[in-house]
Amino acid sequence: xxxxxxxxxxxxxxxxxxxxxxxxxxxxxxxxxxxxxxxxxxxxxxxxxxxxxxxxxxxxxxxxxxxxxxxxxxxxxxxxxxxxxxxxxxxxxxxxxxxxxxxxxxxxxxxxxxxxxxxxxxxxxxxxxxxxxxxxxxxxxxxxxxxxxxxxxxxxxxxxxxxxxxxxxxxxxxxxxxxxxxxxxxxxxxxxxxxxxxxxxxxxxxxxxxxxxxxxxxxxxxxxxxxxxxxxxxxxxxxxxxxxxxxxxxxxxxxxxxxxxxxxxxxxxxxxxxxxxxxxxxxxxxxxxxxxxxxxxxxxxxxxxxxxxxxxxxxxxxxxxxxxxxxxxxxxxxxxxxxxxxxxxxxxxxxxxxxxxxxxxxxxxxxxxxxxxxxxxxxxxxxxxxxxxxxxxxxxxx
Amino acid sequence: xxxxxxxxxxxxxxxxxxxxxxxxxxxxxxxxxxxxxxxxxxxxxxxxxxxxxxxxxxxxxxxxxxxxxxxxxxxxxxxxxxxxxxxxxxxxxxxxxxxxxxxxxxxxxxxxxxxxxxxxxxxxxxxxxxxxxxxxxxxxxxxxxxxxxxxxxxxxxxxxxxxxxxxxxxxxxxxxxxxxxxxxxxxxxxxxxxxxxxxxxxxxxxxxxxxxxxxxxxxxxxxxxxxxxx
Numbered sequence: 001x002x003x004x005x006x007x008x009x010x011x012x013x014x015x016x017x018x019x020x021x022x023x024x025x026x027x028x029x030x031x032x033x034x035x036x037x038x039x040x041x042x043x044x045x046x047x048x049x050x051x052x053x054x055x056x057x058x059x060x061x062x063x064x065x066x067x068x069x070x071x072x073x074x075x076x077x078x079x080x081x082x083x084x085x086x087x088x089x090x091x092x093x094x095x096x097x098x099x100x101x102x103x104x105x106x107x108x109x110x111x112x113x114x115x116x117x118x119x120x121x122x123x124x125x126x127x128x129x130x131x132x133x134x135x136x137x138x139x140x141x142x143x144x145x146x147x148x149x150x151x152x153x154x155x156x157x158x159x160x161x162x163x164x165x166x167x168x169x170x171x172x173x174x175x176x177x178x179x180x181x182x183x184x185x186x187x188x189x190x191x192x193x194x195x196x197x198x199x200x201x202x203x204x205x206x207x208x209x210x211x212x213x214x215x216x217x218x219x220x221x222x223x224x225x226x227x228x229x230x231x232x233x234x235x236x237x238x239x240x241x242x243x244x245x246x247x248x249x250x251x252x253x254x255x256x257x258x259x260x261x262x263x264x265x266x267x268x269x270x271x272x273x274x275x276x277x278x279x280x281x282x283x284x285x286x287x288x289x290x291x292x293x294x295x296x297x298x299x300x301x302x303x304x305x306x307x308x309x310x311x312x313x314x315x316x317x318x319x320x321x322x323x324x325x326x327x328x329x330x331x332x333x334x335x336x337x338x339x340x341x342x343x344x345x346x347x348x349x350x351x352x353x354x355x356x357x358x359x360x361x362x363x364x365x366x367x368x369x370x371x372x373x374x375x376x377x378x379x380x381x382x383x384x385x386x387x388x389x390x391x392x393x394x395x396x397x398x
Numbered sequence: 399x400x401x402x403x404x405x406x407x408x409x410x411x412x413x414x415x416x417x418x419x420x421x422x423x424x425x426x427x428x429x430x431x432x433x434x435x436x437x438x439x440x441x442x443x444x445x446x447x448x449x450x451x452x453x454x455x456x457x458x459x460x461x462x463x464x465x466x467x468x469x470x471x472x473x474x475x476x477x478x479x480x481x482x483x484x485x486x487x488x489x490x491x492x493x494x495x496x497x498x499x500x501x502x503x504x505x506x507x508x509x510x511x512x513x514x515x516x517x518x519x520x521x522x523x524x525x526x527x528x529x530x531x532x533x534x535x536x537x538x539x540x541x542x543x544x545x546x547x548x549x550x551x552x553x554x555x556x557x558x559x560x561x562x563x564x565x566x567x568x569x570x571x572x573x574x575x576x577x578x579x580x581x582x583x584x585x586x587x588x589x590x591x592x593x594x595x596x597x598x599x600x601x602x603x604x605x606x607x608x609x610x611x612x613x614x615x616x617x618x619x620x621x622x623x624x625x626x627x628x
Contacts, residue, residue, distance in 0.1 A: 003507050010495065014495055304491075305493055307491075308491045308492075308493060308504075309504070309508075310476070310479075311450070311452060311479060311485050311491075312479070312480065312485070312504050312505045312508060312552070313476050313477065313479045313480020313481070313505055313508040313509065313556075314476065314480075314508045315472075315473050315476040315477075315508070316472065316473070316476075317473075318508060391452050392447055392452050392453055395452075395487070395491070
C-alpha cells in the first residue's frame with residue numbers, strides 16, 4: 001500500500017504538466033461546488049439573521065387573499081382585544097396593523113414611503129431600537145394624532161446631521177396632504193437586498209382615518225411568549241377567529257409569520273444551491289472522464305513497465321492497486337486544490353455581495369470523499385486493463 | 399531442481415494449430431549451468447516462458463523446486479516468479495525512472511519485505527555484481543554491461559531457485575559479454591542453478607551443459623568437458 005502510494009507519487013511527479021492538466025477538471029469542478037455551497041450557506045445564515053431581527057416570535061392574522069368578506073367578517077379593534085384576552089397566557093403583545101402607501105413631499109423630490117399604522121406596542125412587535133425621541137404613545141393613538149416615527153436613514157436623508165425629532169413632514173395620500181410631527185427616530189435595519197424602502201410608523205387610528213377604513217383592521221399582529229410554537233399558535237388563532245365570525249371552514253383568514261417566510265426562503269435557497277451545485281458537478285464528471293483518459297494513456301505508455309513488474313512477481317492486485325492509487329492521488333490532490341480555490345472564490349464572492357461565505361466542514365469532507373470516489377470510479381477501468389495484461393505480450397511491447 | 403515431462407505447447411487451434419513444443423522431457427539438477435540453444439522459431443523462447451512461469455503448457459508436467467507449476471493459479475504463478483525465479487533479459491528491462499538500488503528492490507517489494515531489509519539486501523546484491531558505488535545511478539547513467547549487472551543483482555535479490563537468462567549478452571559488446579559470462583560462472587561456482595537461452599556459441603561454450611532445441615524437440619543434450627574441468 002505504502003509502496004503503491006510512493007510509486008503513484010513518483011509517476012505523478014515525473015509527469016507534472018500532464019498531471020496538472022488532468023487535475024484541472026477536478027479542480028474546477030470541486031472549486032465551483034465548494035464556492036456555490038459556501039455562498040449558499042452564507043446567504044442562508046444572513047437570511048436567518050435578518051428574520052431573527054424581524055422577530056420569529058411574531059405572527060400576523062390577515063384576511064386571505066381573494067376571500068370575499070362581508071363587513072362583519074372584517075377585523076376590528078374588538079377582535080384585537082378578544083385575541084389578547086383569549087390567549088392572555090401565551091401572547092406578549094397584540095396590535096392592529098394597517099399598512100398603506102403615501103408620498104413624502106420633500107424639498108427636491110417626492111418619495112414613496114410605507115406607512116405602518118400601529119399602537120404603542122408597535123415598538124416591541126417590530127423590534128425597533130429608538131435612536132432619538134420616543135415611540136408612539138397611547139394618547140396619540142386614542143386622539144388620532146398626526147405623530148410619526150421615522151427611520152434614521154430617512155432622518156438623515158431629510159435633515160442630514162440635524163435633529164429630526166420635532167420637525168414636521170408632509171405626507172400625501174390621494175389628494176390630501178397633511179403635516180405630521182416626528183416624535184422619534186428608530187434604527188433602520190439594512191436589508192439583505194440592500195434597500196428596503198422607508199417605513200414610517202403612525203397611530204393606526206390616524207392611518208385608518210386617512211385611508212377611510214372606518215375602523216376595519218386589515219391585519220392583527222401578535223408577538224407570542226418564549227415557549228409558544230408560532231405555527232401552532234397561528235392555527236389556533238385562525239380557528240378562534242373563525243368561531244368568532246361564524247365562518248369556520250371557509251378559509252377566509254390566514255396567518256403570516258417571519259418564520260414561515262424564512263422557511264420558504266430557505267427551501268428556495270437550498271433548492272437553488274442544489275441545482276447550481278448539480279450543474280457544477282457535471283464539470284466533475286467531465287473531469288473524471290479526463291482522469292480516465294489520462295490513466296488509459298498512462299497504462300498504454302507503461303505496458304512494458306507492467307510486463308517487467310509482473311515478471312518480477314507483481315500480482316494482478318498489485319498492478320491494479322498501483323494504477324488505482326495513482327488515479328485517486330491525482331483526483332485527491334485536485335480535490336484539495338479545488339477546496340482551497342473554492343473557499344477563496346466563495347470568500348471573494350461573499351465580499352463582493354457584502355456577506356460572509358461559510359465553508360462547512362461537511363462540504364469539505366464531502367468534496368474530498370467525492371473526488372476520491374471519482375478517482376476510484378474512473379481509475380478502475382484503466383487499472384483493471386493494466387492488471388489483466390499478459391506478461392509475455394507486455395514484455396515484448398516496444 | 400527442475401523437471402519437465404512430455405511438455406506440449408500449442409498455439410492457435412484447428413487448422414492453424416502450431417505446436418511450439420512437442421513432448422519435451424528435461425531434467426536440470428541443482429547447481430547446473432545450462433545453455434539452451436537453437437535457431438529462432440525452434441521453440442526455445444516458448445520453453446523459456448514456460449520455465450519462467452510466464453506461460454503455461456498445454457500438456458505435460460513441470461515441477462520447479464518441488465512445486466507442480468501446471469496446477470497453479472495466476473496469483474500463485476506470480477508468487478513462484480517472485481520467489482523462485484530470477485529473470486535476466488536481453489534488453490535489461492530496468493525501470494528507467496528508478497535508481498539501480500530501487501530497481502533491485504522491486505522483487506522484494508512484491509515479496510512484501512520490510513523497507514530496511516529490502517534496502518540492505520538490494521545493496522548487498524549490487525555489491526555482489528560490483529556496482530555498490532553505482533546504487534543511486536539511474537539506468538541511463540550506466541553502461542550496457544553495468545545495466546545487465548544491475549539486472550543480475552535484481553534477479554538474485556530474492557535468492558531464487560534458478561536464474562533464467564534470455565539472450566543476456568545479446569545487446570552487449572564483447573568486453574561486457576566477457577564480464578557478464580564471468581559473473582555467471584562465479585554464481586555457478588557458488589552453486590546457483592543457471593539457465594541461459596542464447597544463440598551465441600561463445601556463450602554456450604561457457605556453460606557446463608548445452609541443450610539444443612529444434613522444431614519443438616530436444617535435438618541435442620550434451621556436457622562441455624572443458625567447462626566441467628574448470
